[in-house]
Amino acid sequence: MIQTSRDGPIATIALARPEARNALPIAAWEAIAAAAREIGDARAVILRSDVPGIFSAGADIREFEQLQADPGLRIRFREAMRAGIEAVAALPMPVIAAIDGGCFGAAVALVLAADIRVAGNGAEFATTPARLGIGYPQQDVARLRAQVGRGVAATMLFTGDWVKADEAKAIRLVEIRAKNAGDTALAIARTVAANAPQAVRQLKRALGGPAVDLDQAFDDAFGGPEFAEGLAAFGRRRKPVY
Numbered sequence: 749m750i751q752t753s754r755d756g757p758i759a760t761i762a763l764a765r766p767e768a769r770n771a772l773p774i775a776a777w778e779a780i781a782a783a784a785r786e787i788g789d790a791r792a793v794i795l796r797s798d799v800p801g802i803f804s805a806g807a808d809i810r811e812f813e814q815l816q817a818d819p820g821l822r823i824r825f826r827e828a829m830r831a832g833i834e835a836v837a838a839l840p841m842p843v844i845a846a847i848d849g850g851c852f853g854a855a856v857a858l859v860l861a862a863d864i865r866v867a868g869n870g871a872e873f874a875t876t877p878a879r880l881g882i883g884y885p886q887q888d889v890a891r892l893r894a895q896v897g898r899g900v901a902a903t904m905l906f907t908g909d910w911v912k913a914d915e916a917k918a919i920r921l922v923e924i925r926a927k928n929a930g931d932t933a934l935a936i937a938r939t940v941a942a943n944a945p946q947a948v949r950q951l952k953r954a955l956g957g958p959a960v961d962l963d964q965a966f967d968d969a970f971g972g973p974e975f976a977e978g979l980a981a982f983g984r985r986r987k988p989v990y
Contacts (some may be wrong), residue, residue: 749764749775751764752786752787754790758790758792758938759788759790759792759794761787761793762797763776764799770804771809776832778828781834783835787841791941792936792940792941793841793843794933795836795846801850803849803859804851804854811825829857837861841940842864848868849868849871853877857884857892860888863952865924867916872911872913889901889905896921900921944978945990
């Protein structure tokens with residue numbers, strides 16, 4: 749359902765549920781959270797699908813009838829989805845989402861938890877809760893609004909219309925438009941992994957916003973081994989080795 753792998757400094761979290769177009773039941777959201785907790789000391793993470801033609805159909809609608817009948821299960825569903833998405837968002841190293849197929853409903857919220865989104869030729873997106881008669885968690889609405897702006901977020905949420913890859917790039921739902929999202933995401937991950945890992949993590953924390961106090965970490969970096977290696981490599985006109 750959720751596969752994890754490691755290739756040197758690069759970790760991968762892959763959605764692998766071909767029989768359901770990668771629809772994510774409660775157990776899958778819990779597995780995503782567990783996978784994120786087990787990433788360890790990776791320098792970059794790729795979030796992708798192992799199923800051709802689809803990133804994810806979103807939350808598993810086959811569980812929705814149970815949610816209709818069981819108020820307690822609704823809470824478990826909401827909390828499991830929140831745990832999976834926030835575990836990805838909380839990873840200290842950069843996360844690159846490779847979207848080479850359809851990405852719908854709650855799967856849009858999942859890729860918004862990444863740091864960089866790459867859309868391949870087959871990528872398309874839709875936030876469809878209004879068509880089902882439900883809402884979208886407030887944290888995910890906030891991320892969507894921060895990513896594309898209030899007006900575009902409102903259009904996506906109120907209409908549920910499909911957004912193709914080129915339009916997704918134009919509205920800034922994704923940062924990179926590529927022929928093959930997986931190959932491009934891997935190239936980005938390799939570039940990130942070659943840089944100073946603690947410096948990259950500090951930069952990710954700083955991107956979290958001004959509420960994060962990193963002044964001391966910034967000062968301390970000048971006395972650390974990564975800066976010593978970077979400065980020595982610059983002076984000798986060689987590539988640094990971290």
